[in-house]
Structures are given as C-alpha cells and as structure tokens.
Amino acid sequence: MSMMKKTLPMLLLATALTGCSTFERGDNIPLCAAIGGVVGGGLGATESAAVAGWGALGFGLTAAAYCWVHGDEDGDGVTNKNDKCPGTPKGTEVDADGCPVPVVVVEEVVVVEPDVVLVVNNLHFAFDSDVVSETDKAELDRLAAALKSEAPDATLALAGFTDSVGTDAYNQKLSERRAVAVANYLVAQGVPQASIVGVIGEGESNPVADNATAEGRAENRRVEIAIDRQ
Known part of the structure; x- marks a missing residue:
C-alpha cells in the first residue's frame, strides 16, 4: 500500500473535522465537508485504488451529513436537523424549533385606585x-x-x-x-x-x-x- 493510500484516511478525517469545526462558527459546512470528501475520494482514486477512493468519498459524504445533522448553522442553539427556521439572525430569541419567539407588546393600562x-x-x-x-x-x-x-x-x-x-x-x-x-x-x-x-x-x-x-x-x-x- 502506497504512502498516499495509507495517509488518505487521515487526510480525509482532518478535512472533515476541519469542516465541522468551521460549521460551528456558522459557515456553510455541509458544502465544505462534502467538498472535502469528494477531494479525498478523488485523491484515493488517483492512486488507482477505486475501492479506496469510493470508500473515501463515502466517508466524506458521511462526515458532511454528520456535520449537517449535528451542526448549528445559524448559531441559535438548535441543531440543523431540528431547526424549522434556518438562517435566523444572530441574537434572535428562538423557541425549541429554532423559530423567532413572537414579541408580545403589553399596553400599559390606566387603573384608577379607590380613595386615591x-x-x-x-x-x-x-x-x-x-x-x-x-x-x-x-x-x-x-x-x-x-x-x-x-x-x-x-x-x-x-x-x-x-x-x-x-x-x-x-x-x-x-x-x-x-x-x-x-x-x-x-x-x-x-x-x-x-x-x-x-x-x-x-x-x-x-x-x-x-x-x-x-x-x-x-x-x-x-x-x-x-x-x-x-
């Protein structure tokens, strides 16, 4: 097994993990991780090891899917998998579904107290x-x-x-x-x-x-x- 084939899993893993860590900061990691997987798969295939290349590609896409499911693209505390309102502006208060919490305006009521x-x-x-x-x-x-x-x-x-x-x-x-x-x-x-x-x-x-x-x-x-x- 060539040095490239031996280092391919480590290279792909590093690429995927880098993507995931970036995703936590709000970047478009599903795309980044997928690209990492495709690049890793391409490198493996270049070494004429089709099985290793496709395996690397599959691993990369799996890593991308993992980042997408467990990541938080808009940073609102709700994972992408459960976020029904993706892309919420930073600092917006959200509910369990990741959707903005409605602002309730309470109108001041004039109360006339007795004997006052x-x-x-x-x-x-x-x-x-x-x-x-x-x-x-x-x-x-x-x-x-x-x-x-x-x-x-x-x-x-x-x-x-x-x-x-x-x-x-x-x-x-x-x-x-x-x-x-x-x-x-x-x-x-x-x-x-x-x-x-x-x-x-x-x-x-x-x-x-x-x-x-x-x-x-x-x-x-x-x-x-x-x-x-x-």
Whole structure:
C-alpha cells in the first residue's frame, strides 16, 4: 500500500473535522465537508485504488451529513436537523424549533385606585398651542375608558399651564384654553361632563422644569388632571 493510500484516511478525517469545526462558527459546512470528501475520494482514486477512493468519498459524504445533522448553522442553539427556521439572525430569541419567539407588546393600562387622588401630568402641548396632540389623545382615550368602567363616580379637576415665554396675561388665557381643550376631549370620549368639577388655568406659575431650556419649557406646557375616586 502506497504512502498516499495509507495517509488518505487521515487526510480525509482532518478535512472533515476541519469542516465541522468551521460549521460551528456558522459557515456553510455541509458544502465544505462534502467538498472535502469528494477531494479525498478523488485523491484515493488517483492512486488507482477505486475501492479506496469510493470508500473515501463515502466517508466524506458521511462526515458532511454528520456535520449537517449535528451542526448549528445559524448559531441559535438548535441543531440543523431540528431547526424549522434556518438562517435566523444572530441574537434572535428562538423557541425549541429554532423559530423567532413572537414579541408580545403589553399596553400599559390606566387603573384608577379607590380613595386615591390620581394626577395625570404627562399631557403636553406645542409652543403657543391649545391643540391636543395625537399622543395625548391616545392617553386620554385609555383614561376615559378606565373612568367609565372602574370609576364612573370619580370627579376630575383640570389645570392648564404654560412656559414662561410671553406675558403673564397671555399665558393665563392660553393655560385656560389648554385645560378646556382636554376637558372637552374627555367629554367627547364619554366622561360625564358633571364629573368635571374644575377647569382652571395656572398660567406660567408652578413650573415643573427649568424654563431656561427648550426641554424644560416643553415640560411646563402641560395640563394636569386630578382624579378623585370617592
């Protein structure tokens, strides 16, 4: 037996194992291992030992199949044999079948606790505007639904505020218009008008942030709702 024939199994084994180790890193090892087996078989056949060559080829293909069955091409922790969603992007959370786990979005629910005065103070307005934003409408929709189902007898007091830009007189009127706009929106969503016991404007008084910055002024342009569930 020639030196090539003697070293053929070792060469083929090294080729196959190299392929498998690469596959664990996410490369296309089924192809690599198969190529290794074919090359090994070709070398054996070149030595005029057809049986050895075909045996080497069979061994190479077996090694390729082993890598494919036991490997993890996309690195998600699920072997290729069991992976029903191959090619999952790296870092994606998957289930036992290797498929992405659905992301469940949990919407925050407004709960009105009994005997507690709840203050809603995350309603903000654009500069020099009394128009309720789409974001605030969504918040007020959830609030109105909670009030109707959980606290139909609750009373509400609304207060509007502005930043420090403009005269005191102008800001006073603007803060009142903002409070009225929110009150009207709640009534349109089914909150009884009789439950709204106060709608006032506080002007630029009682800021919650620094009026010297744009961010602070944006925080001060707001309406607060005090909800008293009796």
